[in-house]
Amino acid sequence: MAWNEPGGGRDRDPWGGKNGGDGPPDLDEALRKLKERFGGLFGGSGSGGGKGVSGALVGVVIGVVLAVWALMGFYQIDAKEQAVVLRLGKFQEVKGPGLQWNPPIIDSVTKVLVTEEREYRSKGLMLTQDESIVSVPLTVQYNIKESKDFVLNVKDPEVSLRHATESAIRHVVGSTTTSDVLSEGRSAMADETRSRLQKYLDTYQTGMYITQVNILEAEPPTQVKAAFDDVISAKENKDQYKNQAEAYSNEVIPKARGTAQRLIQEATAYRDRVIAEAEGQAQRFEKLLVEYQKAPEVTRQRLYIDTVQEVMGNSTKVMVDVEGGNNMLYLPLDRLVDAQPKPKINTSEGSVLDNPEILNLIDQVVQQRLREQSSSNRRGGR
Template sequence: MAWNEPGGNSNNQDPWGGRRGGDRKGPPDLDEAFRKLQDSLNGLFGSGKKRGGSGGDDGGSGRSGGFGLIGISLAVLAAVWLYSAVYVVDEQEQAVVLRFGKYHETVGPGLNIYFPPIDRRFQENVTRERAYSKQGQMLTEDENIVEVPLTVQYKISNLKDFVLNVDQPEISLQHATESALRHVVGSTEMDQVLTEGRELMASEIKERLQRFLDTYGTGITVTQVNVQSAAAPREVQEAFDDVIRAREDEQRAKNQAEAYANAVVPEARGQAQRIIEDAHGYRDEVVARAEGEANRFGMLLTEYHKAPEITRQRLYLENMQDVLSSTSKVLMAGKEGQSNLLYLPLDKMIDNRGASPAPAAPAGSAAATGSDLGSRVATDLQQRNSRSRESR
């Protein structure tokens, strides 16, 4: 019976042994307080009769109080179980539920419930990219030791395989990464590892690593493999630096040579083309001149057949005119039986004609004879030249 019910406390006392409205007279009775709290809970959960009355009522009230505690315990356990059984899966997550240790279902985003302890739940983010780094000394194909650091980016593509197929899939990923890296570096020369071969190595490592993970059934997908700058061991780093500088100098010399070739080769090609064009022009000129000479010779041959003597004489005179017009000296032989050779300086004789006349030489002298003869030859040649021009 509650302390505040009518007739339940004739002494008008509170549950702790004090009188209402007055001072307490001593410490509270814990047994009495616990009994009163039990009675209150029994009344809350609808237990049997109130305290007071016969002894049989007290016994029934005790049993009802025991049942009330069991109900409270069950309610608390049910609340705790319900709190742990209800879970929320985010948009980026998935959950795998095992029932009696066997795969039951894969749960997507939303509010879900499972039944522990017969069910087990594994919940992971399947969209977030994770990263794993690895670095170590390895032997290249040409038996050189290099340190190769790399980073592997991956994500969970199949949560069921990730949970069930492999005990520790991320540990398996690390072992597979080391195996793939050593295989690729061991089949590559040191120069390629240290310089421009890193991208090709990263592609080969990614392909081989993904093949290992698919064989194991880890449910992991490799999204990117980045091979960072490899380096030689510290003991030989200076020698490797010298090699790298020499390689850079080689590349710079190649670039300068290519630039020079790009400047010289087009100019040389232009000169060669100009020479070819000049040769073609000269060829066309010679061929045209030859054809013209051949045509003229054909026409001349026709005229020769018509009048051989006249044509022969004409050709002789024209040739002599061409020869004598291009020279300033003439040698004339004497008459038959004479061994004298007459030399005529035509250029001086022509120039002297416009000057004042020289004193007359005595008749019959050699000078007078030569002068008169030269004048006659010069006059005769001039007349022939004028007639040949008129005939043309």
């Protein structure tokens, strides 16, 4: 039977109190009982022995809580790390390696690896200066220079690094020709990219330091790779022909220079020789002039004899003609020279006519011819 049915009785009322009256329970009574119960737990009303035990227990609990709280504040910072300390959300300090302590809950500590070399990789299609599309892969190596800036100034430093890297490499590739991107220009591009990227990161105050940027071997898109290979092959052929031409030039030019130098030296020697001969002839003439002024006839006769000697020394046949005669005497000097023992001929010492025997023979022939001519003239006079 339900409590509210007729005849159920007063005892079935759930709201019945001690007084047995109708209506809701006494809230003041309930609150009083709850207060007494908690008061006894924390040393409130109760018997004297219970009060002492409760106070000691509370002290022990509080001491344990404080000890645990203090122990939670100790932490170790490695030699490669730095710790950024925030107190109630505000920057407090940066701590170095070693055993450190900060009050838990009040301070928050963020550890940062500052000496660790980190790496970021990127690859994308980019437009070059000559409007060609190339795929440029690169790696960025960096570390943390300022741990405070790395933790506080940028929400996500890795995202900022990615955006700055893409901006820097696209700017550099956009001002570089395709041939330089695909071949020997990558080193200069890497240096320029690193400088520009570090400038961006310093502007953002990310606390990161770029140690090195490596631009790997770029390649054209697969759709035009064959055409790019042909261009690279042609460039290699051009370099090969250029090297061959330079080698030929290095071989020919020194020879030509040596020949030119030799000709110059020969011309200089010829000039010096001619000048020396001319000066010698001039000095000889001056000395001869002095002798001629002293004895003109003897000097004239000597010059004539020397001239005849020089002319006859270069001839193998001599024709002797006497004035007023009809016959001409022929002297075969070549046969006369062959019949005699061949003397040593030296133009510096004299000619063949310096031989006394030959001169004696010539003199006899000339005297005989003169006598015959004289006899012929006497007969004609009679």
